[in-house]
Amino acid sequence: MHDDTGLEAEVRELSDVVEALLADQGGCGWNRAQTHESLVTYLVEECAELVEAIEDGTVDDRREELGDVLYQVVLHAAIAARASDGAFDLADVVRDVRLKTVRRHPHVFGGEDAADVDDIVRLWSAAKAVEKASRSSAYDGVPRGLPALSRAQKLEGRRVAAGAAPAAGRAADTADDAELVWGRDLLAVVDEAGRDGIDAERALRRAVRERETLLRAVEPRRDGA
Structure with a gap:
């Protein structure tokens, strides 16, 4: 197990590895040629392998496959950061999901109370509905x-x-x-x-x-x- 400092260092080192792969000088030509779209196949495969590891694998299998999915996230974020518009980077991705998780759990991070799991689901659904208020159909987002x-x-x-x-x-x-x-x-x-x-x-x-x-x-x- 790692403390917070160790976790931050490990994530930074992985990000640095991906940056090295994408570097114009000394990097990996295959990685530099990839786009969000071209990587979809690999992302789907890695997610499928993680599902298999969860349902039918060992602890080591789960650890490995979680790492492979994490690598895909870091790679996609690095590709976005290198784009001409610099749309976002890994820090943006982490920040967004952290803030969204906090918003959707007001019984933990806010002043709401939840008596049971049904209450938790209700609060989560209400918070999500506020975020997705611009949707025109109940079936948007599937x-x-x-x-x-x-x-x-x-x-x-x-x-x-x-x-x-x-x-x-x-x-x-x-x-x-x-x-x-x-x-x-x-x-x-x-x-x-x-x-x-x-x-x-x-x-x-x-x-x-x-x-x-x-x-x-x-x-x-x-x-x-």
């Missing part, structure tokens, strides 16, 4: 890049929170679109999972891992044995 199961449950959760009626009808006559019809049937199952308090994405990941284990158990060995 990332299109989320896996489909996760996004479906997120949208449904927003609908329930807004007290809106379930979606009625269909966007168009697609009776001959077998894929879309299948998707609608799957969406109905996802909605059912949500009503039962089940995370559909995590449930499917668990089932897929179970299937992989079973498939590997009966897979012929390739070492000639």
Whole structure:
């Protein structure tokens, strides 16, 4: 474990390493060629590996994968700082998330009281609503890049929170679109999972891992044995 001074030093050293990689002289050509957009694939992969480490890995796995995700954050911030407009740097990112975390926990950092978890969620939601007051729809801010199961449950959760009626009808006559019809049937199952308090994405990941284990158990060995 590190004290606050040690933590600050470690973050600074990581930031310095990334700056060295991006340096015009003596840096890494591959890193200098990267953009926020080109790094998306790697960010998604690293986040997926962190999820796997959390759900099915060791403490060491989690530590390593958290570091890989942190590296992505530091790299993106450094790229932004080097841009012609100098949009932001790592200090801005850290400051913004710190202030947002404080705002969204008034029962810890403000004068609000929370009797239970429901109260905490209510206060957090109220604080977030103030920040996002400019949104024109309850469904704004649900990332299109989320896996489909996760996004479906997120949208449904927003609908329930807004007290809106379930979606009625269909966007168009697609009776001959077998894929879309299948998707609608799957969406109905996802909605059912949500009503039962089940995370559909995590449930499917668990089932897929179970299937992989079973498939590997009966897979012929390739070492000639």
